[in-house]
Amino acid sequence: MNVLEAINARQSIRAYQPRPVEPEKLEAVLSAANRAASAANLQAYHIYVVRDDARKQALAAAAAGQKFLATAPVVLVFAVEPARSAAKYGARGEQIYCMQDACAAVGNAMLAAVELGLGTCWVDAVNENLAGQAIGLPAGQRAAVILPLGYPAEQPPPTSRRALSDLVTDL
Numbered sequence: 001m002n003v004l005e006a007i008n009a010r011q012s013i014r015a016y017q018p019r020p021v022e023p024e025k026l027e028a029v030l031s032a033a034n035r036a037a038s039a040a041n042l043q044a045y046h047i048y049v050v051r052d053d054a055r056k057q058a059l060a061a062a063a064a065g066q067k068f069l070a071t072a073p074v075v076l077v078f079a080v081e082p083a084r085s086a087a088k089y090g091a092r093g094e095q096i097y098c099m100q101d102a103c104a105a106v107g108n109a110m111l112a113a114v115e116l117g118l119g120t121c122w123v124d125a126v127n128e129n130l131a132g133q134a135i136g137l138p139a140g141q142r143a144a145v146i147l148p149l150g151y152p153a154e155q156p157p158p159t160s161r162r163a164l165s166d167l168v169t170d171l
């Protein structure tokens with residue numbers, strides 16, 4: 001599978017098989033996240049690997065009750081570390097770059113998962129305080145994106161997209 005094939009095959013998966021994710025596949029997903037672009041290569045985020053059911057349930061509660069995420073054998077939490085960006089970029093780093101760094105890493109992880117036959121779904125950490133408590137985040141980190149990871153137990157129909165003519169302006 002090449003990159004374009006992975007991009008086109010990716011879909012949000014909201015039901016997972018109980019089958020565990022092999023350690024080497026998990027490492028490949030995390031390594032893909034680690035290769036993402038980041039502002040000044042600061043990588044102003046941290047990734048938590050959650051397998052414990054009570055923590056997963058607490059994350060589902062933090063995500064406005066999206067219980068499906070707790071069906072995944074592994075849940076990744078991407079937490080931003082604003083101070084890492086702020087040290088170089090001040091307020092712009094604190095408010096924007098750390099989040100962009102984390103989001104770039106999430107995208108890489110999602111595409112790597114497709115290549116490995118795994119599914120993911122980008123889930124917003126709606127109540128970031130609750131999400132932080134669920135995984136014991138240290139001070140200075142904020143939960144940003146929750147990413148369940150596992151073998152899909154569904155094959156949803158493809159989602160639509162805006163037309164490129166609506167999305168793109170060719171100057």
Ligand SMILES: Cc1cc2nc3c(=O)[nH]c(=O)nc-3n(C[C@H](O)[C@H](O)[C@H](O)COP(=O)(O)O)c2cc1C
Pocket residue numbers: 010011012013014063066121122123124159
């Ligand atoms: C910033 C962001 C937040 C999202 N939050 C959620 C969420 O909380 N729960 C969910 O089920 N999907 C969430 N999604 C996934 C989108 O619903 C999904 O990507 C979109 O409907 C397109 O479907 P597809 O991913 O299958 O192509 C989110 C995606 C993004 C980028």
